[in-house]
Amino acid sequence: MAVKCIGLITAGSDAPGMNCLIRAVTRAAIYHGLKVKAVYRGFKGLYSGEIVEFHTQNVSNIIHMGGTILRTSPCKEFQTPEGREQAYKNMTEAGIDALVVIGGDGTMNGIKIFAQEFDIPCIGIPATIDNDIYGTDTTVGYDTALNTIIDAVDKIRDTATSHQRLFFVEVRGGSAAGFLALNGAIASGCEEAIIPQIEAKEDQVGLYVQNGFKKSKNSSIVLVAETEETGGALKYAERVKREYPGIDVRVSILRHLLRGGSPSAHDRIIACRMGAASIHALMEGQRNVMIGLNNDEIVYVPFSKVIKNVKPINQDLLDLLHNLSI
Ligand code: F6P
Numbered sequence: 390m391a392v393k394c395i396g397l398i399t400a401g402s403d404a405p406g407m408n409c410l411i412r413a414v415t416r417a418a419i420y421h422g423l424k425v426k427a428v429y430r431g432f433k434g435l436y437s438g439e440i441v442e443f444h445t446q447n448v449s450n451i452i453h454m455g456g457t458i459l460r461t462s463p464c465k466e467f468q469t470p471e472g473r474e475q476a477y478k479n480m481t482e483a484g485i486d487a488l489v490v491i492g493g494d495g496t497m498n499g500i501k502i503f504a505q506e507f508d509i510p511c512i513g514i515p516a517t518i519d520n521d522i523y524g525t526d527t528t529v530g531y532d533t534a535l536n537t538i539i540d541a542v543d544k545i546r547d548t549a550t551s552h553q554r555l556f557f558v559e560v561r562g563g564s565a566a567g568f569l570a571l572n573g574a575i576a577s578g579c580e581e582a583i584i585p586q587i588e589a590k591e592d593q594v595g596l597y598v599q600n601g602f603k604k605s606k607n608s609s610i611v612l613v614a615e616t617e618e619t620g621g622a623l624k625y626a627e628r629v630k631r632e633y634p635g636i637d638v639r640v641s642i643l644r645h646l647l648r649g650g651s652p653s654a655h656d657r658i659i660a661c662r663m664g665a666a667s668i669h670a671l672m673e674g675q676r677n678v679m680i681g682l683n684n685d686e687i688v689y690v691p692f693s694k695v696i697k698n699v700k701p702i703n704q705d706l707l708d709l710l711h712n713l714s715i
Contacts, residue, residue: 392671394424396485399457400431401492404516404530406656407457410491412448413664419445421668426485430460432467435476440483455650477507489667493517497679501692510676512667518647521566523698524690525681532655534647535573541643542577549608559622559642562614570614571706580714581611585618586702
């Protein structure tokens with residue numbers, strides 16, 4: 390049966406470019422003759438029936454805005470069969486016959502279960518600063534967060550150099566994701582990146598930095614992915630303080646700063662492409678797939694593949710970082 394009315398949801402953590410996606414999905418759907426019902430506060434709004442019809446003007450002047458105008462919220466009810474039943478009831482009462490859901494890996498998992506239980510066409514769009522979703526080269530929000538890291542590290546470098554200090558700068562990264570730390574370190578000329586995908590050797594980090602100072606460097610900046618595996622920047626700073634008392638060490642934690650801001654040109658363009666692709670996918674009869682980008686081509690990745698696989702990190706990038714930071 391042809392889809393007539395889509396429900397549009399942003400769930401999980403917000404990411405720069407989500408508003409761009411909301412605009413693209415809404416406008417592409419209306420362009421192709423579909424109705425759009427916006428669901429507020431993620432799955433919480435589906436559960437509690439916070440559903441409003443969107444027209445083209447509802448998404449005017451949001452392309453440049455960070456966050457999500459639809460808001461987002463955790464929803465413990467959606468984790469229960471009864472809660473999902475209620476969400477399905479609200480959705481059908483609103484006339485919604487397919488869902489487009491924007492979010493990270495947790496969101497893809499939630500929507501996969503919902504689509505299976507109620508046999509409704511669902512399309513996912515990957516939007517997270519962490520870039521930790523299998524099946525797509527990049528996620529909406531990642532490039533903007535990298536640019537925010539560059540901006541922050543450039544500023545930290547001024548003071549690090551003036552005081553000849555070692556800085557551990559902590560960035561977010563999701564459960565096991567070092568994409569922001571590794572590529573952020575390359576892009577901002579850091580000395581090291583500590584990421585969960587690579588077994589971190591604390592002694593080596595200290596030695597490496599000490600050698601760096603001995604050789605010629607005035608300062609040193611190490612990006613640390615904030616995860617249980619790495620233990621975060623404070624842990625490394627304490628260790629260096631204890632074992633290398635000659636080094637003046639400081640910590641800067643960027644955390645939620647990386648989730649805000651106006652989306653970069655790259656994030657806006659991929660958001661426009663992925664948003665429009667979600668509607669094309671539904672019109673082609675696709676269901677239960679995530680929109681991905683593979684070598685700059687739009688691809689449809691089944692939810693089962695997205696959930697089952699872990700996105701690998703390119704180990705060569707770590708060598709590149711080390712080679713260029715001598
Ligand atoms: O996905 C973005 C992210 O910032 C992750 O890096 C982090 O694990 C998660 O969201 C935590 O979100 P919050 O602090 O808002 O609960």
